[in-house]
Every structure is written in structure tokens, then in C-alpha cells.
Amino acid sequence: MLFSKRLLLLAFFIGLALSAYGQSKPLIGQVLDSLNRPIPYANVVAINQSTQKIGGFGITNAEGRFKITLAEGPSYLLRVSFVGYVQFESTISEWDSEKPLNVTLQQADTELGVVEVVSELPVTMKGDTLTYKTDAFTTGSERKLEHVLEKLPGFQVDENGEVKVQGKKVDKVLVDGKTFFDGDTKLATKNLSANAVDRVQVLKNFNEVSPIRGLDTNETLALNIQLKEGKKNLVFGDLTGGAGPEERYLGHVNAFYYAPKLNVNLIGGSNNVGEQSFTLQDYFRFSGGLSGLSSRSGSRVQLNSEDLGIPLANRTNAFDLQSTLGALNLNYSPSKKWRHSGFLIASTSANQLGSNSLRTYLNSGEDTQEQLNSESFVENKSGLAKYALTYTPKEETYLKYSLFGKLSEISNSNDLNSNFGEINQRIDSRNTRTPYALQQKLEWYHAPSERHVFSTELNWESKFSDPLFDLNTNLKPLQGLYPIADAETYRLLQSQEITTNTWEAAFNYYYILNPTNHLNWTLGYQNFSQNLIGQLEQVGSE
Known part of the structure; x- marks a missing residue:
């Protein structure tokens, strides 16, 4: 003992x-x-x-x-x-x-003599490029790129897959020097396999247009993910599947093919457990498509967005959430001069919400309690597509044509029932819209000498949205604000059609004084137009 x-x-x-x-x-x-x-x-x-x-x-x-x-x-x-x-x-x-x-x-x-390289440094710095050898920091248990980046010093990855290096947000992600899904950080960090990553490069002041490198003022930070030699000219990826009680399911697939001339990335997934592969935040980030010329020319024209009013669906407030994603990314370079790139993304989400509450009011009346029941259903279907053709006959010349389009179908239904003693009110409302947008852009940059740089950019964009608000209730709404005819039940329809067209053109000449100073002359043209047709009517009234 x-x-x-x-x-x-x-x-x-x-x-x-x-x-x-x-x-x-x-x-x-x-x-x-x-x-x-x-x-x-x-x-x-x-x-x-x-x-x-x-x-x-x-x-x-x-x-x-x-x-x-x-x-x-x-x-x-x-x-x-x-x-x-x-x-x-x-x-x-x-x-x-x-x-x-x-x-x-x-x-x-003193100058270095003969140097014998004993082992590779885990981090090296050359110019504006900082390179991490990932094997020096990882343990082999990492699954995705985000798990690798979390191990690198100076890196931060949030739950949405966005990356920061030394506190500064990463704007673009490249894989072996080629754009991955238009540079989106989330699709890269959440899907690229960890065991395929050899090095991570941090590119400061990144600009893919060589003639104007050093002339732009936006300090873009990019990551270039270098793959291991064994992952090139090879198809790799992973497949995830799961099922559970209450008919819960989860499925996700990634497939990647990288070769010197062709890169193809395929991502797909569907689940009803609240995991969203493509959120509304992602939609807004992608739907920027091709940046306009206004911000760079000093214009401050602000036009109404056709996406305003899209309801937010997330698993923190959902009774039931189903989402599906299909995405394809392509980079094809038949020669050093020509490059085709683009992506296609389709997603759907259906979110059901509901709540029951009992409210007690402090007043002198007899009825002080309200029983409030609410049910909501949010459904969003969206498609995004982009194609770009780049021609670089020599380092001092850059020509690019881009086409971007998006289409959505959005609906949001809300059913409220308020029981306040002798007063019982029912309010059923529905918001729907099917916006679409199409944009084309042409860019040309040329540097005939070290001191002279010319550029021309043309941008055309057309947007359309048709928001519709349908309200049904048993009590008269908008009293004192809008004349409503008496009826047993009330139904109001508010419809709009918003059309936006944009034409922009800019010609720039840069005269280089020295590596840190230059003179810039700009000649530009802008034409913005927006038409709104709206109607509010009471259905069923004479």
C-alpha cells in the first residue's frame, strides 16, 4: 500500500x-x-x-x-x-x-570567397520577393494550403481564407506564376493540397504588366505558390464525403492539373451541414470582375449597385442551410506570347430561418404581451464567368482583352405573425431580383524606351436589375404615408427596373525622371447613364 x-x-x-x-x-x-x-x-x-x-x-x-x-x-x-x-x-x-x-x-x-551551401535557408529575400521553404515549417499533417500558411512566420489566415503577411492583406494568389481563380485567396487556401506546395513566395508591389511596373501607386501584395516537381504534369486532388443522421450529407472534390502550358483546376461541393464553399462575400469579391477606370482617373461617380439588398445567409443564424458549388479555372499558354485564362463559377444556397419570441411591454394598457413567430427562406443562385486573352510580343509591350459576366437569381421570403391580445397581424413579404451584368475591357501598354511609357484602356459595362417587393397583410399598412383602399386583406407590389451603362476610355503618357519619380499626363473620357422605372400598386383594389 x-x-x-x-x-x-x-x-x-x-x-x-x-x-x-x-x-x-x-x-x-x-x-x-x-x-x-x-x-x-x-x-x-x-x-x-x-x-x-x-x-x-x-x-x-x-x-x-x-x-x-x-x-x-x-x-x-x-x-x-x-x-x-x-x-x-x-x-x-x-x-x-x-x-x-x-x-x-x-x-x-569583406567580399565573400567560395561559398559552400550546406543546407537551404528556410527564408530568403531577393529584391521585392520573400521566399519560404515550406518543409522547414510543416510537419506533414497539414491538409490544405491554409494549414501551411498558418505555420509560416508573419502569416495570418482568418476563417474566411483571407491571408495577411506582416499585417498586410494579400490581394492575389498565383500558382507557379499563373493566376488561380482570378487571384482569389479563399479558393486557393481552402482547396489547394498542402502536400503539393514546395515554396511560398511573397511578391511585394506586384504587377503583371511589365511596362508599368514601378509606376502604379497601389502596393499590391501577391502570393506565388510553387509546386513540388512531382506535382507537375500530374493530376492530383482529393475527395471528401460524409453522411449522418437527419439526412445530413457532405461532399467535396478538388482536381488539379498543372503542366508548363496548361493549368486546369476543378472544384465542386454540396452539403446541408452549413459549410459554405462560396458565400455572398465571395460573390461580391468576384463580382467586381474587371476594375473600371474611374478610381485611377480621379472620378468620384457613384452608381447604384444591382446587387444591393441581397440577403445574407450563414450557418450562425440558419435552421437549415444547403449549398452547392461548381468552379472551373483555366490557364493555357500555347506560346510565350499568347495566354488564355478564365474561370466559371456556379453556386446555389438555400437558407431557412425561424424564431418564436414572447415580448412583454411596460405600458398602462391591458395588453402588454406579444407572441411573435417568424419564418424566413433565402435562396440565391449565381453564375460568374471571365475570359481573358493576353498578348505580350516582347517585354515592353502588353495587350489584353477581358470579358466578364454574371447572372443571379435571388429571393427572400419572410412570414411574420404577431399576436398582441385582441390584435393579430400577419405580414408575408417576398423580395426577388434577377440581376445580370456584362463587361468588356481592352488594355494596351508600351514602353519604347526606359523614359517613355504609353497606355490605353477602354472599358464598357452594362448592368440590369429588377427588384420586386411583394407584401401581404391583414391590417392596413403605410397609414398616413400612402393612400391605401380599404379591403379584407392587403397586397402591395413595388417593382423596379434599373439599367446602367458605362463607357470609359483613358490614354496615359509617363515620362520617367528617375526610379522613384515620374510625370504622368492623362486624357480620358467617361459616360455614365442609369435609368430607373418604378411602380407601386395595390393588388385587388378598385
């Missing part, structure tokens, strides 16, 4: 010791040069002296600051390095998580 107690006590202290040993805390600091200026994108590595493995890794931000999390207990060899500076090394075993560690790097004055 005494032996058993001693054994349990020993096990307790061993567990306590292991728990204390397994605790971790952050190591924070800042990397500066000899003039106390911050050094961004410096590599910070902590090597466990017991195992000789990397215990933590990070890179400095724009202010030269870093933060890595290390397990307490062992001592570490801290190495800080950056191109052009002498590598810093220091052994640490105790550190204060609240007190920053200042590291000063001295500039290297």
Missing part, C-alpha cells in the same frame, strides 16, 4: 516536471544596424542545443521587430542574419517575455 502511494506521488511529480518543461513563452526583440536603423526581413533562428533542431523561427517586420515562441527548459543558440551583414550568434537559456532583446548587426566589409 505504501509502495503504491509512493509510486503515485512519483508519477505526480514526474508529470508536473514534464508539464513545466513543456511550457513555452515568446521571445521578442528588434534587429538594428550599427546606426540604430531597423532591418526588415532578417532571419531569426533559435536552435535547441539539446536536439540541434530548430526550436523557433521568425522574420522581422518593417520595424525590425520579431517574435518567436520557444519551449522553456533547454538552452538555444540564437542566430540572426541578413544579406550584407555579419551573422549574429548568442546562447540564451533564460529570457523575459516582456523585455525585448535588441540585436545589432554589423555590416560586412
